[in-house]
Amino acid sequence: MQKIVITGLGLVTPVGTGVKKSWESFVQGRNGANEMKSFDTSKYKVHRSCEVKDFHLDIELENQIKENTIHKYVYYAAREALQESGLMDKNNFNIERFGIAIGTLAAELTPFERLLRPDTSKKDNGFDRIVAAVYPPNSITNILAKYFGFEGPTMVSLNACSSGNHAIAWAYDLLIENKVDVVMVGGGDMIPQTEFTHFHNLKALAPEKCQPFDKNRQGLMIGEGAGILIMERYDFARKRGAPIIAEMRGYGLSCDGFHMTAPHPEGEGAVKCMSDAIRMVGLSPNDIGYVNAHGTGTPHNDKAETIAIKRVFSESAYKIPCSSTKSMIGHLMGAASAVESVVCCLVLKHGIIPPTINYETPDTECDLDYVPNVARELKVHHVLNNSFAFGGNNATTIFSRNDN
Amino acid sequence: MGKRVVITGIGVVSPLGCKKEDFWNGLIEGKSGIAPMTSLDLTNYKCKLGGEVRDLHPETHLGSKGLKYLNKGTRFLGSAAKMAIDDAKLPVDGSLSNVMGIVIGSSLGNYSETTDYFYEIIKGNPSELSPMRSYDVALNSSINYVSVIFKIKGLARTISAGFTSSTDAIGDAYKMIQRDMARVIIAGGVEQISIDLFLIFYIRGLLSGLDGKRELSTPFDKGRNGFVMSEGSYVVILEELQHAMERCAPIYAEVKGFGNTYVGGRDYTENERINRAKKAMSEAIEEANINERDITLISANACGCKIQDAVEAKAIQSLFGSNVSNVPISANKSNIGESYGTSGAAQIISAVMSVNTGIIPQIINHKENDPDFNLNLVLERPLKKEIRYAMINNMDYDGNNSCLVISIFNK
Known part of the structure; x- marks a missing residue:
């Protein structure tokens, strides 16, 4: 069967703009949490989140993206990924075989909140063509298609926190089916006040810091940013001499079918999702060298995920490093699993496991190797990326080193 | 060759009625589901018509428990999904849970409730808004609701691709069954009329009647001047052929x-x-x-x-x-x-x-x-x-x- 490879990565995260800066921060264990700046939180009990800092549009970007929306993060990450993959110039290729799949939770909300809010007194709420143009979720794929000249099939995944992995799974199938040569995949989100309020009122937000798997964990922190991967058919990549960063091996999907907001307490859906992914790839659980946990930092998720990992990996669960990068960047919602997939590729590339920071007090119910506080050098061959969305909508992806 | 995929159930929530028979009979009797819009105040706009869903009684499909917390889009989708499941005679006792999935397309499902919520946030005290309003918040919540009540554990996916969202969802579900990712998938779409959606179409100049001429849905007609917006949920049960035959399901058609x-x-x-x-x-x-x-x-x-x-x-x-x-x-x-x-x-x-x-x-x-x-x-x-x-x-x-x-x- 045709191999599917990753040839370019792009990141905008609360701990750095660009892959290089973000990765340095991940390795150093930097905390991306800050006092909320993008809107006034005085009427809330929580005032912190993980915002993107020091993001400056260069002149080229400024000309392309006028509005303060998630498009600028996605655009930045996409351009970075395309530059690495060598696909900025597509003159020799059939661009109708270049597709796009992007996951987001609130793409349509940020333009609404950020552009409409000052104009609520005006006629039509100040609604104008610009707002309408950036409004529906699929405007993300249209903007990327326009800027980068991709003219193959597109989709936007609105699968909440597993959106990015769903987009990757969709792209994988399209590539395997040979409908396309290349798919730009990933996810992006900004912090909409609407989502902040939802999480806040559900008492899911941590007040100070995100502490996945810690005994005193108090919840998640909302984050923002974007992650993009260039996925292509191996033959296509090899023929054009592209740099091959990693191999995308397969995925597992599942659904808890249990509760509108809470995860299944025994991690039932998570078990199916991970097991299906491992089976699809043709590996055994012992082959997995690193798990990028969903690890949101909420009491329920981390406990259920730990149980699920033990059910899938049995005794070896204790030996597999399993960290949550959400401890540093927060929960990027629709972008989370895309960014974490980029992290997984970087783990394969650099042989370093990023830590779970803010880890202070062990929890007897969460007793795996979470790589506490300090990054670890470790060459791994296969990595697994979990994403378990609000309401039990799960997707797991597996990446491998290309030399296998 | 992948697995063969057949359609074994249909569920409809439409401006022509909220049963597949109402929809189909309406079509072949040449009825129109378009009427003056009642859910939106369009006094100040040139366009007045819409295809609204009028006679849906979600409690008959979903029971009344928890119904008040559900958004319009979720009520549409939940009802259509239930009708499709019944039509296909699918058991929802959990026996098919692991082989059953849901793939739904929508562009702005549940969106108007979200914008209403945002207006309340900026007007009042956001931390006093009831947490119950955070259960059904986005399109993703609609499919999760359906997965919870019908015990779907195989997979759940939403696809947003503007006007083609639901066809892309059904196409995607068909491919997934072909590849044996699931044996039964509830697939289709949901969309709801809201002022936000109306304005998108209105400002882009897509609606019939904006040019001051007649407001009418007239496909391929010489005098066509745009579309009339509408809402609803349309759901099919896609099923792997062998699975459908083994349980003697009614087979409507095959996806090719x-x-x-x-x-x-x-x-x-x-x-x-x-x-x-x-x-x-x-x-x-x-x-x-x-x-x-x-x-x-x-x-x-x-x-x-x-x-x-x-x-x-x-x-x-x-x-x-x-x-x-x-x-x-x-x-x-x-x-x-x-x-x-x-x-x-x-x-x-x-x-x-x-x-x-x-x-x-x-x-x-x-x-x-x-x-x-x-x-x-x-x-x-x-x-x-x-x-x-x-x-x-x-x-x-x-x-x-x-x-x-x-x-x-x-x-």
């Missing part, structure tokens, strides 16, 4: 091919648009392993837009050549309007019913032929015709062209 191309992102010439639309159709036909001459019904995207209808008509004419006059064309948007992210699923259900009954519903509101078109439109009365293969076109002006080919079921 899916194709899609893209026209978003830049300005395309009419010819480029025609070629891309044609390519989506060719791909679906090729995948069905047939020739375009085998197609005996086209369920057209035709929403009444000046340019879009012309692109589609010319693409069909170019693909079918001299045979075009032999292929009857139906256009349900004449009856139900343009329901955005769920319009394709509505067309697919109509085509499935045609394949099943040998009746093609007529296009209503048609006054004058467009001299540029040379199409065999089904007008005035339903056409009786045995259909082996039907093709469903679904197009987004700034997005995908998606095409599905279905056939009558033969063992």
Whole structure:
């Protein structure tokens, strides 16, 4: 069967703009949490989140993206990924075989909140063509298609926190089916006040810091940013001499079918999702060298995920490093699993496991190797990326080193 | 070759009624679901009409427990899904949980509740808003709701691709069953009328009546001047053939091919648009392993837009050549309007019913032929015709062209 490879990565995260800066921060264990700046939180009990800092549009970007929306993060990450993959110039290729799949939770909300809010007194709420143009979720794929000249099939995944992995799974199938040569995949989100309020009122937000798997964990922190991967058919990549960063091996999907907001307490859906992914790839659980946990930092998720990992990996669960990068960047919602997939590729590339920071007090119910506080050098061959969305909508992806 | 995929259930929440029979009888009786909009105050706008869902009683499908916390989109989808499940005689006792999935397309499902919520946030004290309002917040929550009440554990996916969202969802579900990712998938779309959606269409100049002329849904008509917006949820049960046979399920039709191309992102010439639309159709036909001459019904995207209808008509004419006059064309948007992210699923259900009954519903509101078109439109009365293969076109002006080919079921 045709191999599917990753040839370019792009990141905008609360701990750095660009892959290089973000990765340095991940390795150093930097905390991306800050006092909320993008809107006034005085009427809330929580005032912190993980915002993107020091993001400056260069002149080229400024000309392309006028509005303060998630498009600028996605655009930045996409351009970075395309530059690495060598696909900025597509003159020799059939661009109708270049597709796009992007996951987001609130793409349509940020333009609404950020552009409409000052104009609520005006006629039509100040609604104008610009707002309408950036409004529906699929405007993300249209903007990327326009800027980068991709003219193959597109989709936007609105699968909440597993959106990015769903987009990757969709792209994988399209590539395997040979409908396309290349798919730009990933996810992006900004912090909409609407989502902040939802999480806040559900008492899911941590007040100070995100502490996945810690005994005193108090919840998640909302984050923002974007992650993009260039996925292509191996033959296509090899023929054009592209740099091959990693191999995308397969995925597992599942659904808890249990509760509108809470995860299944025994991690039932998570078990199916991970097991299906491992089976699809043709590996055994012992082959997995690193798990990028969903690890949101909420009491329920981390406990259920730990149980699920033990059910899938049995005794070896204790030996597999399993960290949550959400401890540093927060929960990027629709972008989370895309960014974490980029992290997984970087783990394969650099042989370093990023830590779970803010880890202070062990929890007897969460007793795996979470790589506490300090990054670890470790060459791994296969990595697994979990994403378990609000309401039990799960997707797991597996990446491998290309030399296998 | 992958697994064969059949359609074993249908669920409809539409402006023509909230049963598949209401929808189908409405179509073949030439009824219109379009009426003056009641859920929106359109006093200050030129456009007044819409295809609203009027007589849905979600409690009969979903029970009354927790219903008050559900958004309109979730009520639509939950009800349509329940009707489709019942229609397919699917057990929901958990025995199929792990092999069952849900894939739903929508562009702005549950969106108006979200914008209302935001207005309350900026007006008042956000931390006092009830947490119960955070249970059903986005399209994703709608599918989670369905997965919870029907014990679906296989997979759950939402696809947003503007006007083609639901066709893309059904195409995606078909591919997943082919590859054995699931054996039964609830697939379709949901969309709801809201002031936000109205304004998007209004400001982009897409709605009929904006030019001061008649406000009417008139696909392929010379005087067409835009579409009339509508809402609803259209759901089918896609099932792996062997699975359907083993449990003696009713089989409506078989899904044979899916194709899609893209026209978003830049300005395309009419010819480029025609070629891309044609390519989506060719791909679906090729995948069905047939020739375009085998197609005996086209369920057209035709929403009444000046340019879009012309692109589609010319693409069909170019693909079918001299045979075009032999292929009857139906256009349900004449009856139900343009329901955005769920319009394709509505067309697919109509085509499935045609394949099943040998009746093609007529296009209503048609006054004058467009001299540029040379199409065999089904007008005035339903056409009786045995259909082996039907093709469903679904197009987004700034997005995908998606095409599905279905056939009558033969063992």
